[in-house]
Amino acid sequence: MERLQKVIAQAGITSRRKAEELILEGKVKVNGEVVTQLGTKVSATDVIEVNGIKVEREQKVYFLFYKPRGVVSTVSDDRGRKTVLDFFKGYVEQRIFPVGRLDYDTSGLLLLTNDGEFANLMTHPKYKIEKTYIARLKGIPSFEDIKKLRKGIMLEDGMTAPAKVELKKIDRKANKAICEITIHEGRNRQVRRMFEAIGTPVVKLKRERFAFLDLKGLNAGEFRELTPHEVKQLRVLAETGKIG
Incomplete structure (x- = not known):
């Protein structure tokens, strides 16, 4: 069930605010009945008309x-x-x-x-959907660095939530490492900034899993x-x- 004004807006007829005005003006019908209450919710099978024209709803993909x-x-x-x-x-x-x-x-x-x-x-x-990344790093993070990431690390926009971090591969000769990291936040460039904060910048980053x-x-x-x-x-x- 979704709010009537939201369905009208999603169909591309008008903005949600304008849809609310049309509802209040009595210009919207649901299953042939005029609806003037903004809190009204409709299902996928309800027939909606705006100014006498049936709303064609876009299939969710x-x-x-x-x-x-x-x-x-x-x-x-x-x-x-x-x-x-x-x-x-x-x-x-x-x-x-x-x-x-x-x-x-x-x-x-x-x-x-x-x-x-x-x-x-x-x-x-708040829904804490986990995202897992493979990060190729310049430098090799220490065990203490990994612990910081696991506990949460301070960035310029605040402390991160605890992350799951596993060191997958170390190349001491080339001073490189590969890390797997799982977070549930979605801040801008978060994974890159987390590794920069411990002094091992990301050279290449790939999101391997989403949930x-x-x-x-x-x-x-x-x-x-x-x-x-x-x-x-x-x-x-x-x-x-x-x-x-």
Whole structure:
């Protein structure tokens, strides 16, 4: 069930504020009945009319995308750079948008949808959806450095939540390391800033997992639709903290 004004706005008819005005003016019908109450909620099967014209609702879609490096996680870019939506042209009719962001130089798993409520569930820190990254580092973090990341480290925008961190590989000759890190926050360039804070800057970064989802079967630049079961499981995970 969703608020009536939200459904009207999502259908692209008008803004949510204008939709509220139309409802108050008695210009909106649900199943043939005039509705003037702003709190009204409607289901997917309810028939909505605005000024006598039936509202055609956009089908909700959910995609898992393997974002390559050198691509921006936005719907458009004023600098003319390639965006994640460029990979969906000709394949998707709906107006989708990325769920959160991956940096321009970061590759890996990114979700895209046209479902704002779902996107909020996936990105709001209170739902604690885990994201796992593989970071190639310049320098080798000490055990004490790893402990700092695991406990939470102070950045310019505050203390991070505790992270799961595992040192996967060390190359002492080249002074390089590979680390796996799992966080549930989504601050701007957070993983890069966390490693910079301990003196081992990230050379290359890839998001390998989002909750229980991974990139299996996909190459960079490819995508697939999430199954209805996967979407349901992600919602359950956000709302209960467990996979149902």
